[in-house]
Amino acid sequence: MALTLNDKYIKDFVNEEEFKAIQSEISAAHKTLLDGSGEGSDFLGWIDLPKNYDKEEFARIKVAAEKIKKSCDVFVVIGIGGSYLGARAVIEFLKSPMYNNLKKDTPDIYFSGCNISAGALSELLEICEGKDVCINVISKSGTTTEPAVAFRVFRAMLEKKYGVEGARERIFVTTDKARGTLKQFSDEAGYETFVVPDDVGGRFSVLTAVGLLPIAVAGIDIDGLMKGAADAADAYKATDKIEESDCMKYVAYRNLMYRGGKSCEILVNYEPYAAMLNEWWKQLYGESEGKDKKGLFPASVIFSTDLHSLGQFVQDGSRNLFETVVSVKACDKSFPIPFDEANVDGLNFLAGVELDEVNKTAMRGTILAHIDGGTPNMLIEIDDRSAYSVGQLLYFFEFACGVSGYVLGVNPFNQPGVEAYKKNMFALLGKPGYESQKAELEARLK
Ligand code: PA5
Numbered sequence: 001m002a003l004t005l006n007d008k009y010i011k012d013f014v015n016e017e018e019f020k021a022i023q024s025e026i027s028a029a030h031k032t033l034l035d036g037s038g039e040g041s042d043f044l045g046w047i048d049l050p051k052n053y054d055k056e057e058f059a060r061i062k063v064a065a066e067k068i069k070k071s072c073d074v075f076v077v078i079g080i081g082g083s084y085l086g087a088r089a090v091i092e093f094l095k096s097p098m099y100n101n102l103k104k105d106t107p108d109i110y111f112s113g114c115n116i117s118a119g120a121l122s123e124l125l126e127i128c129e130g131k132d133v134c135i136n137v138i139s140k141s142g143t144t145t146e147p148a149v150a151f152r153v154f155r156a157m158l159e160k161k162y163g164v165e166g167a168r169e170r171i172f173v174t175t176d177k178a179r180g181t182l183k184q185f186s187d188e189a190g191y192e193t194f195v196v197p198d199d200v201g202g203r204f205s206v207l208t209a210v211g212l213l214p215i216a217v218a219g220i221d222i223d224g225l226m227k228g229a230a231d232a233a234d235a236y237k238a239t240d241k242i243e244e245s246d247c248m249k250y251v252a253y254r255n256l257m258y259r260g261g262k263s264c265e266i267l268v269n270y271e272p273y274a275a276m277l278n279e280w281w282k283q284l285y286g287e288s289e290g291k292d293k294k295g296l297f298p299a300s301v302i303f304s305t306d307l308h309s310l311g312q313f314v315q316d317g318s319r320n321l322f323e324t325v326v327s328v329k330a331c332d333k334s335f336p337i338p339f340d341e342a343n344v345d346g347l348n349f350l351a352g353v354e355l356d357e358v359n360k361t362a363m364r365g366t367i368l369a370h371i372d373g374g375t376p377n378m379l380i381e382i383d384d385r386s387a388y389s390v391g392q393l394l395y396f397f398e399f400a401c402g403v404s405g406y407v408l409g410v411n412p413f414n415q416p417g418v419e420a421y422k423k424n425m426f427a428l429l430g431k432p433g434y435e436s437q438k439a440e441l442e443a444r445l446k
Contacts, residue, residue, distance in 0.1 A: 001235060002228065002382055002389040003396055005246035007253065009367050009377040010322070014256050022252050022407075023242055029406035030240035030248065033399075038406050040413030045199030046398060047237070049207050050229035050391070057194060058222075061209055064172060064192060065216035069106055071170065072134040074127065076154055077214045078113035079138035080146045081283060081418075082202020083174075086394070087214035089280035090206065093273050093390055094220050106219040112154070113137070113147030121153060133158065136217075138174040138210050140196040142182025145422070174209045201413055203284045204398055207391075221387040228391025236399045246380075247396050250324075251404045253378055257322045258296050258408070262376070266314065267300040268325040270363050273385075275302055277326070281397055288401050288412040295408065304362050311366075315373040322376040326393070327363060330384040331356035 011019075032038040033047070068075055077084060088111055091099060100108040112124055135158065137151045158167035173186040174194040186193050194209030196202075205211065207229055216222050236247040243249075254265060265285070267278050278300030289295035301310055314321060337358070339351035350358065367377045380396070382389040405412025427437035428445075 001231070001246070001392065002384070002386075003232070003246065003392045004381050005249050006379040006381065007249060009371050009379065010253055010257075013260070013322075013371075013376040014253065018256055018259075019242075019252065022256060025255075025407050026242060026248050026251055026403065027240040029251075029403045032406050033402045034237060039411035043199055043201045043204070043413035044402075045197045046201075046204035046207070047233070047402070049197075049200065050226050050233050050395065053207070053226070054195070057209060058212070058226075060192075061194065061213050061216055061222070064194075064213060068134045068136075068172070068217050069219075071132060072107050073131040074133045075107040075109045075214070075217050076124065076128070076133060076135045076150075077109060077111050077138065078135060078147045078150045078154065079111075079174075079210070080114045080144055081287075082205050083138040083140065083144075083147065083196075083210055084111050084114050085203075085276065085280040085283050086206025086211040089276040090211060090215050090220065090225070090390060090394075091218045092276040094385060094387060095218055095273075097272050097275060099218065104219070106217060107134070109214060109218060113150030116146055116149070121150060125153070125157065128157065133161075134170040134172065136172040136174060136213055137182070138196075139182055140176055140180075140202055140205075140210075142175050142180040142185075145425075172213065174213065201415075203287055204413075206280070206394055224387035225391040225394075228386075228388035228393075229395040230391075232392040232395035232399070236396070247400050248403065250378065250380070250396070250400045251407060253376075254296060254322075254324075254400075254404060255407050257376065261320060262296070262322045263320045264297045264299055264322075266321055266323045267298065268303055268323045268377075269300075270303050270325075270327065270359050272302055272305070274326065275300075277393075278302070284397060284401050285404075287415045287418070288405050289408055289410060291410050291414075291417060294410055303366060304359070307362075307366065314370055314375055319374045322378075323367075323370060324378045324380060325363065325367065326380045326382070327360070328383075328385050328389075329381050332385050 036044055077087060091109060096102055110124055110127065112121065135154045137147060139147045155167065155171065158170055162170060168190050171191045173182060173191045174196060175182040177195040177198065183193065194213060196205055196210055197208060200208055207226060212222050215225065236245055239245050240248060242252045267281050269278060282298040282300055285298040335355040336352050337347065337350045337355060339348060367379065371377055382393050402412055423437065424441055427434035427441055430438060
C-alpha cells in the first residue's frame with residue numbers, strides 16, 4: 001500500500017480494553033456496509049467503483065478531455081458540494097493551488113456555481129473575456145440553485161460568443177443518467193453528457209465523471225487514480241480487523257476519540273496544495289456523520305501557516321480536539337535553503353538543508369508539542385504526490401467514512417439537514433408554493 005497510518009501519537013490516549021472492545025462494532029459495521037444491509041444502502045455504488053465503472057464512458061471522458069484541452073484557454077467547472085470538491089481537491093493536490101498561474105499545456109480551470117456571489121461570477125466572466133471557453137456543468141439533481149444560476153450565465157455567454165451551434169461543442173454536462181430536467185434539456189440541446197450513477201451520492205462521486213472529467217482536463221493520470229483506489233478497495237474490503245487494516249484503525253480511533261469527549265477532528269496538512277483536499281474531507285465527514293445530533297465536527301488546518309493563527313488553540317485551548325495529520329513522504333521539489341553571508345536571521349546553520357526536511361521537522365516537532373498539550377495525533381502518510389497514491393487516500397477516507405457512520409449509528413449516505421436553508425431561501429425569495437412560509441419567515445426577520 002502507498003498509504004500507512006501511524007498510531008504512535010494517539011494510542012496512549014486510548015484505553016486498551018476499549019480499543020479491543022470496539023473491534024466487534026467495527027466488524028459489524030464493515031459487514032453492514034459490504035452486504036448492503038444498513039440504512040442508505042441505495043448509495044453504495046462507490047464501493048466497487050474503482051473496478052466496476054463504465055469503461056465506455058471512461059474512454060469518452062478521455063476523448064472529451066482532449067477535445068476541451070485543444071479548444072479552450074479557460075475551462076469552467078460549474079457545480080457545488082460533492083459536484084465540485086473532489087475534482088478541485090485532486091487538481092490542486094496533484095498540480096498546484098496556483099495551477100492557473102503556472103506554465104502548462106492544459107487550460108486554466110476555474111470553479112463556478114459553488115457560491116451565490118455576484119462578485120465571483122462577474123470576475124470570472126471578466127477573466128473569460130477574449131479567451132476561448134468550455135464549460136462542464138455538474139449537477140446530479142440538475143436543479144441546485146448555485147450551479148443552475150452559473151449555467152444560465154455561462155450558457156448565454158457561450159451562445160452569444162460562438163452561436164448556438166458553436167456553444168454546443170463547448171458545453172459538457174454531468175448529471176443523472178435518465179431523470180431530471182438537466183438531462184432532458186441537454187439531450188434536446190445536443191450537449192455531450194456524462195453520468196452521475198444513481199447509487200453514488202455527490203460526496204462519494206470523485207471517481208465518476210463528476211471528478212474524472214475536470215481532473216483529466218488538468219492533465220492528470222486518471223488510470224493511475226483509479227488503480228490506486230482499486231488497490232485500496234481490495235485491501236480495505238478484505239479485512240475488518242483493526243490490526244490488519246489502517247482504514248479500520250482510523251475508524252476505531254476516531255470513534256474512541258469521540259466517545260472520550262473529543263468532539264472535533266482536525267485534518268492537518270503541511271502543504272498548501274492540500275487545502276482543497278481538506279475541504280473535500282470536511283464535506284465527506286460533515287455530511288455523512290453530522291446528523292441525529294451526533295458526529296465529530298470536521299475542521300482543518302494547513303500548517304505551518306495556521307500554527308501562527310490557530311496553533312495556540314490547538315496547543316492550549318479547549319481540550320476537545322484531536323488531529324489527523326496527512327503527510328506525503330517524498331517531496332517532488334528540491335529546494336535547499338540558501339547560504340546568506342549577512343546571516344541576519346541566524347539561519348546559516350540550515351544552509352543547504354532541504355526546505356521539505358525543515359517542513360517535516362516542523363511536523364514532527366508540532367506533533368510532539370500537541371500531544372504534550374493533550375491533543376492526540378494520528379499520522380497518515382502516502383508515499384508520493386502521484387495519482388496512484390491520491391487514489392488510495394481518497395478511497396481510504398471514503399471507506400472509513402462508510403464504516404464509521406455505521407459505528408456511530410447514523411445513515412452515512414443521506415443529508416436531510418441540507419434542505420433546511422434551501423426551503424427558507426426559496427420561501428423568502430417568493431418561489432411559488434412557499435407562500436405561507438414566506439410570511440412566517442419574514443415576520444421572524446423583522
Ligand atoms: O454530497 C452531496 O450530495 C451534495 O453535496 C451535492 O453534491 C450538492 O448539494 C450538489 O447537488 P447536485 O449535484 O444535485 O447539484
